[in-house]
Amino acid sequence: MTTPTTTPTTTPTPAPRSPGFADLPGLMSQLTGDEKHTAAATSTLDVLWVLYDRVLNVTPETAGDPARDRFLLSKGHGPMAYYAVLAAKGFIDPAELTGWTSAESRLGTHPDGTLVPGVEIGSGSLGHGLPLAVGTALGLRVQRLTGSRVVVLLGDAELDEGSNHEAIALAGRAALERLTAVVIDNDSATHGWPGGIGRRFAVEGWETRTVDGRDHEALYRAFTAAHPPRPLAVVATVEPRD
Amino acid sequence: MQTMRETFLSTIGAQLDADPRLAVVLADISAAQLEHAAHRHPDRVINVGIREQLLIGVTGGLSLSGMRPVAHTFPSFLVERPYEQIKLDLTHQGAGAVLVSSGASYDMSTEGRTHQSPADVALLDTVPGWTVHVPGHPEEARRLLLAALPGTGTVYLRLSAAVNAEPHHGTGFQVIRRGGAGVVLAVGPMLDRVLAATAGLDVTVLYAATIRPFDAAGLRAAVGSGPADVVLVEPYLAGTSAHLVTEALAATPHRLRSLGVRRDREVRLYGTMSDHDRAHGLDEASLAGTIRAFLS
Numbered sequence: 314m315t316t317p318t319t320t321p322t323t324t325p326t327p328a329p330r331s332p333g334f335a336d337l338p339g340l341m342s343q344l345t346g347d348e349k350h351t352a353a354a355t356s357t358l359d360v361l362w363v364l365y366d367r368v369l370n371v372t373p374e375t376a377g378d379p380a381r382d383r384f385l386l387s388k389g390h391g392p393m394a395y396y397a398v399l400a401a402k403g404f405i406d407p408a409e410l411t412g413w414t415s416a417e418s419r420l421g422t423h424p425d426g427t428l429v430p431g432v433e434i435g436s437g438s439l440g441h442g443l444p445l446a447v448g449t450a451l452g453l454r455v456q457r458l459t460g461s462r463v464v465v466l467l468g469d470a471e472l473d474e475g476s477n478h479e480a481i482a483l484a485g486r487a488a489l490e491r492l493t494a495v496v497i498d499n500d501s502a503t504h505g506w507p508g509g510i511g512r513r514f515a516v517e518g519w520e521t522r523t524v525d526g527r528d529h530e531a532l533y534r535a536f537t538a539a540h541p542p543r544p545l546a547v548v549a550t551v552e553p554r555d
Numbered sequence: 556m557q558t559m560r561e562t563f564l565s566t567i568g569a570q571l572d573a574d575p576r577l578a579v580v581l582a583d584i585s586a587a588q589l590e591h592a593a594h595r596h597p598d599r600v601i602n603v604g605i606r607e608q609l610l611i612g613v614t615g616g617l618s619l620s621g622m623r624p625v626a627h628t629f630p631s632f633l634v635e636r637p638y639e640q641i642k643l644d645l646t647h648q649g650a651g652a653v654l655v656s657s658g659a660s661y662d663m664s665t666e667g668r669t670h671q672s673p674a675d676v677a678l679l680d681t682v683p684g685w686t687v688h689v690p691g692h693p694e695e696a697r698r699l700l701l702a703a704l705p706g707t708g709t710v711y712l713r714l715s716a717a718v719n720a721e722p723h724h725g726t727g728f729q730v731i732r733r734g735g736a737g738v739v740l741a742v743g744p745m746l747d748r749v750l751a752a753t754a755g756l757d758v759t760v761l762y763a764a765t766i767r768p769f770d771a772a773g774l775r776a777a778v779g780s781g782p783a784d785v786v787l788v789e790p791y792l793a794g795t796s797a798h799l800v801t802e803a804l805a806a807t808p809h810r811l812r813s814l815g816v817r818r819d820r821e822v823r824l825y826g827t828m829s830d831h832d833r834a835h836g837l838d839e840a841s842l843a844g845t846i847r848a849f850l851s
Contacts, residue, residue, distance in 0.1 A: 379621055427649045433619070435647050438639065444609050445644055448616020448624075455578065455598045456621060476640075479609035 332401035334362050334529075340397035343410035344420075350393075356499050356526070356551045357466060358394040363532040364464060364495075365402050373403045376431045380458050383449055385433050387442020388468040388497065389423040396420055404431035440474025443467060443494060447480045450492040450544075462491050464536075469498040469510055478513075484544045485518030492544040493536065494519075497526060500553040514546035526551040559714035560585075560657040562693040566700055567625060567655075568592035571599055576623045577704060582610045584628040585657075611637040614652045615644030623651070623704060629663075630656035630713070631672040638678055646682045651707040655700070659715035659744075660791055660816050661831040668823065673791045673816035676766065679711055680795065686710045687767035689743035689790065692722035695764050711767075717744035717790065717828065723762050728773035734758040737784035737850050738777045742766055742796075745788045745837070752842035756850065766796060771803035781807035786846050789815040790837070812849045814842065 332340070337358060342348055364384060371381040386395055400407040405420075413420035419428040423437030436442055446465035453461050471477065484492055496510050506513060511521035520540040524531040526549030535547045557565070564585060571577055571592050578599040579589065586593070586602045593600035601617075603609045610626055610633070617624040626633065633656045634641065645652055656675065663670040679685045686708060690696040696714055703710040723729055728740065731750065734757040741749035742763045750760060759777050763770065766789075778785065783804070789795055793815035800811055814836065822834050832838040836845060 427647075435643070438643055440608075441612060441640070441643055444612020444640075445616040445619065445648070447609070448613035448618075449620045450616070451598075451601060451613065452578070452617040452620025452622040452624075455617075458620075476608040476612060479603070479606035480612065483603050483606065483609060483613070 334366070336401055337362065337394070337397045340400050340407060340410060341393050343407065344393045344396060344413050354391055354393055356394075356468075356497050356554075357388065357391075358397075359527050359529060359551075360466065360495055360497060360532060360549050361394055361398045363529050363536065365398050367533055368536045369462070369464065371431070373431060376404065379456070380461055382462040382464065383433050383446070385436075385442045385446050385449070385463070385465040386424060387434075387436055387439070387446075387465050388471055389436030389438075389442075392420075392422070392424050395424065399429070399431055405429065439468075439471040440476040443477045443480040443484075446492060446494070447484045447487075447489065450484070450489045451487065453491065454489070459491065462493060464493045464495060467494060467496050468501065469496055469506065470501040470503065472496065472506065472510065472513065473502055473504075481514055481517050481519070485514075488518070488542050489544045490540070490542040493547060494544065495536075495547045495549055498548050498550045510548045511546060514544075519544045519546045521546045521548065523548040523550060525549075556718075557693050558716060559690065559693045559696045559718070560716075562697050563627070563655055563657070563700060563712075563714055564588045566697050570701070570704055571596050574623070574704065576621070578617050578622045578624045580610055580614050580617070580624055580626045582607050582628045582632060584632070607632040607636045608640055611640035612644045614654075615640070615648055615650045618645070618650035618652050619648060623653070623707075625653045625655060625704070627655040627657070629658040629670060629672075630675045631658075631670055634675040634678055634711075635672050641679070642682050645709055646684060651709055653700070653703045653710045653712060655712045655714065657714040659713055659717070661828060661835075662716040664828045664831050665825045667825065668821060675711075675713065676789075676791045677795045679767070684709055685767055686765065688712045688765050690714070690764050691719040691743040691746050691762070693718065694722040695724060698724060699764065713743070713791075715744050715790065719744060719747040723764065726765070727770040728761040728763050728777070730759065730777060731762050732758070732760040734760075737786065738774070739786040739788060739846065740774065740796075740800075742787075742789045745790050748837070748839045748842060749788050751839045752846060756847065758846075758850070769796060769799040769803070771799065774800065774803045775807070778804060778807055778809065781809055783807060783809040784850055785809055785811045786849060787811065787813045787815075788837075788842065789813075792816050792818050794818070810849075812845070814845060
């Protein structure tokens with residue numbers, strides 16, 4: 314037997330593949346044990362994916378950087394899609410999804426910003442995220458951290474809360490151009506919004522864009538196209554709630 | 556002598572010049588008085604208009620961004636109306652802030668119930684972690700404010716038109732007078748009238764300008780091994796600190812009498828602050844009668 318003259322070649326271990334959008338249903342199944350997800354459970358899924366995959370400048374490594382982009386989930390109920398995206402992007406270990414809502418888990422049916430890595434605020438009670446986002450955007454502007462975006466996600470029914478209207482008015486007057494409110498519109502507000510949700514923001518001086526909440530390219534363009542120095546509202550329309 | 560509110564407004568204006576992390580959030584109240592400061596620091600004097608939920612929400616957001624926010628308005632609108640914002644936008648988020656109210660309990664004596672909020676300290680007791688200052692003199696208010704500004708915690712500074720003649724500086728419950736027949740704890744502006752009401756009585760008088768955290772050790776030291784008679788005199792809802800007295804003296808036989816703004820009925824009264832003092836049994840003569848009857 315001859316001694317090999319060259320180093321034996323081995324098949325290189327492929328670099329771990331980053332989870333993609335197609336992996337999210339599997340991650341959500343770890344939470345729910347259910348392969349099928351209702352529209353309500355996934356109403357935010359596409360928006361969250363586009364934001365974390367292509368728009369937001371924040372990673373697990375920069376989650377404590379003062380100059381990071383901030384994402385505030387105001388609509389804190391039904392956070393399965395949020396946890397799935399956070400797991401796909403490495404903020405939390407996918408193994409942690411199993412066992413959520415147990416006493417040993419950091420993941421509840423409403424997220425807690427002090428417990429979960431990468432989660433900016435605790436939410437669940439509606440009408441708190443946008444006011445907090447306005448304050449955060451004002452504070453970043455004072456500190457000249459003007460490269461940072463503040464994106465807050467709300468539901469159309471959540472707009473019923475008056476605290477949001479207080480925030481919409483102030484953000485418009487303060488011309489908070491680094492603030493984006495994305496409203497998932499699944500037509501669930503009890504009394505509706507005649508003329509469309511965008512109009513509520515527009516009259517207060519916001520730039521508004523209404524897009525298909527399942528169309529990733531349309532969402533990406535809505536989030537990233539230049540807009541005048543004023544806050545941006547993206548209304549993402551999805552299937553009406555059952 | 557400047558009022559506590561005037562002292563606050565002049566002090567905070569100067570501190571805005573000194574500390575770039577400081578921001579003041581207003582809901583129209585006191586905006587005119589801070590106009591000069593707002594002119595110098597347009598980004599850091601933020602008047603949200605008459606939007607008190609937003610007042611606290613923005614305060615929470617500023618804190619999350621790395622600022623040290625101070626929110627100020629009347630206590631009805633600073634603590635009672637946005638109570639859930641205090642609970643969620645500050646404490647639940649782990650966000651620090653200094654809340655400064657002006658117009659304590661029935662300071663606005665002719666304004667009616669809408670402008671009275673004797674429940675503010677009791678409400679904050681339902682949320683963990685708050686430091687509560689109830690100064691009895693503008694100079695105490697100024698020092699407590701200056702101590703709170705560089706910190707990171709949640710602090711409530713409760714300013715009142717009612718004052719004592721002299722400031723009493725120091726931490727914890729201060730022993731103003733020593734005696735053997737009981738302990739009277741006077742909170743903030745209640746001190747001078749408590750001293751007058753207990754003149755000639757052999758009691759220890761304690762003074763608190765900071766009521767949360769509650770100085771349990773200070774109270775136990777004043778009470779000794781018991782049995783003891785304790786009278787609590789607070790300028791807000793009667794009995795607000797009773798649970799902490801009970802906890803502090805769990806191992807000491809004692810009786811407790813809690814005095815403060817009455818909670819058995821809504822006092823529908825205009826008139827002066829003195830009229831309200833009498834209606835709530837917090838004037839000097841009423842206090843003297845109640846305390847003597849309890850100790851006899």
